[in-house]
Amino acid sequence: MMVAQLVVAAVALVFVAWPFIARSRTATVSAEQQLAEISREANIALYREQKQQLDEQRDSAELNEAEYQQQLTALGQLLLDNIEASPDIASTSRSQGLWLLPVLILLLLLAVVVSYRHYGAELDLEITAQLQQLDAGEASSAQIEQLQTTIKERLARNPESAYYWNLLAQRAASAGDFAAAADYLGRAVEWASEDGWLYAQYAQALFFAADRQFTDAVNLALDRGYALTPDDQTVLGLKGVQAFEMSEYAAAIDYWRRAQASLDPSGSGWQALQSGIERSRALLGEGSELPDSSAPTVIRVELNINSAVAASAQQAVFVAVVQANGGPMPLAARRLTVAELPATLLLTERDQLSAERSLRGGGELLVSARLSATGTANADSADIVVRSAPFTLVDGAASVALTLGGGGD
Structure with a gap:
């Protein structure tokens, strides 16, 4: 230095x-x-x-x-x-x-x-080096404590860093000290008042620090986070819990289904939310009908391209969902370029080409990905195409993986 x-x-x-x-x-x-x-x-x-x-x-x-x-x-x-x-x-x-x-x-x-020493990046460089050691799994408990000390010294000199306050909060939360985590995140949102993700983390830390009670502070942070990022998974999860505790089971299902949209259906997070949804349905009553918005359709597509495929970075790739036993007209579609691959796509009702032809009403579906040789949506014999196996939606969700020049599942 x-x-x-x-x-x-x-x-x-x-x-x-x-x-x-x-x-x-x-x-x-x-x-x-x-x-x-x-x-x-x-x-x-x-x-x-x-x-x-x-x-x-x-x-x-x-x-x-x-x-x-x-x-x-x-x-x-x-x-x-x-x-x-x-x-x-x-x-x-x-x-x-x-x-x-x-x-x-x-x-x-x-x-x-x-x-x-006061305004420069001396401590920032030290923190970066210590974080790299931690990420590489080379840091001892003493070095982790030193990292905490260095971050606190950096914030004492200049507290205007939501990033460092959040780092302290993450360390505190991982140690189970949610009160300290909430305090650190409270300082973070002072300097990043428009960051919905931080407010979501703040609300969650306050919730756990209050022994899973929705206090006024929790509700205030949660409402702020929801206003800034209404699609945030943490916000939607907490809003679902809040609605469930208020016996608003339809609203809880709605929030949790929306939270599932960004998760892999085979993952533990998605399954945990699904358990809450099923419990809410049982409490709501067998004969009750939920609005369509309570169960959004989400098809998760993991798309990659084989390294052996010769393609330019700006070459167009078309992803489409079609009926497995129907015509070639897509129910939903998305366009991207080779430069964006690999990519994870979440195809929902927003990607439908027509309101009259819903993903939910399509029966068995399949997903196709086409590397266009002409750059247009019209098929050409020189295109490289890969298709998934036929599948049906389970609670409005499905997940497939495709590789251009390789194969699909």
């Missing part, structure tokens, strides 16, 4: 010292020229005045010709001596102002070191 400070100081010194050096050189030459010129003109004027007096004395016969020539020669020699001595007078200006330069250099070095 000291090397970085010295480099910064060296660069700054160049800018501080250069005006003195340049001005000193320019001013020295200029001063010498001006003083020499003034001295020369004064000596010449004096010479002319004294010569005029000698001329008058000679004309009035006060001096004979020999005396006149002798004094005129002496006067000329005096003029030459005075002109040669004039640069010595100018040279005294060379050191004027330069005494201030070493003082400024010392003050600058002190200011650079102090300001860099």
Whole structure:
């Protein structure tokens, strides 16, 4: 870190010292020229005045010709001596102002070191290095504690960093200290008041810190997070729990189904939400009907491209959901480019091409991906196409994986 400070100081010194050096050189030459010129003109004027007096004395016969020539020669020699001595007078200006330069250099070095330690990235670099060790699994418990200490020192110098407050919150939550996590996240949202994800984490930490109770603080943070990011999984999960505890089972199902939209149906998170949905349905009653919005359709597509396929980055890829036993007209479709692969697509009702032809009413479905040779939606014999096996939606959801130039499932 000291090397970085010295480099910064060296660069700054160049800018501080250069005006003195340049001005000193320019001013020295200029001063010498001006003083020499003034001295020369004064000596010449004096010479002319004294010569005029000698001329008058000679004309009035006060001096004979020999005396006149002798004094005129002496006067000329005096003029030459005075002109040669004039640069010595100018040279005294060379050191004027330069005494201030070493003082400024010392003050600058002190200011650079102090300001860099307070405002610079010294601690940020240390934190980055420590996080890299932690991510690589090389950090000991003592190093983790040191990371905590370094982050706190960084925030003590400059608290305007939601990122570092969130790091402290994550460490506290992983240790089960949700009260501390909530406190850190509360500081984070002070500096990132429009970050819905942070508010979702804040609401969750407050919820756990309050022994899973929806206090006023939890509700306030949750409502703020929902207003900023209504599709956030954490927000929707908590809103579902809140609705469930208020016996609003239809609303709970709606929130949890929306939370499932960003999850893999085979994952534990999706399954946990599904258990809550099934329990809510049971409590709601067998004969009760849920609005369509309570069970959105989500088809998750993991799309990749084989490295052996020759394709340009901007070449178009068309993904479509069609009826397995129907015509070629897609029920839903999405366009992307090779540069975006690999990609995870969530095809929903928003991707339907027609409101009359729903994904839910399509029976058995399959997903196809086509690397277009022409760049248009029209099929061509040179296109590379891959299709999934037929499948049916389970509670409005399904998941497939496709590889262009490879295969599908």
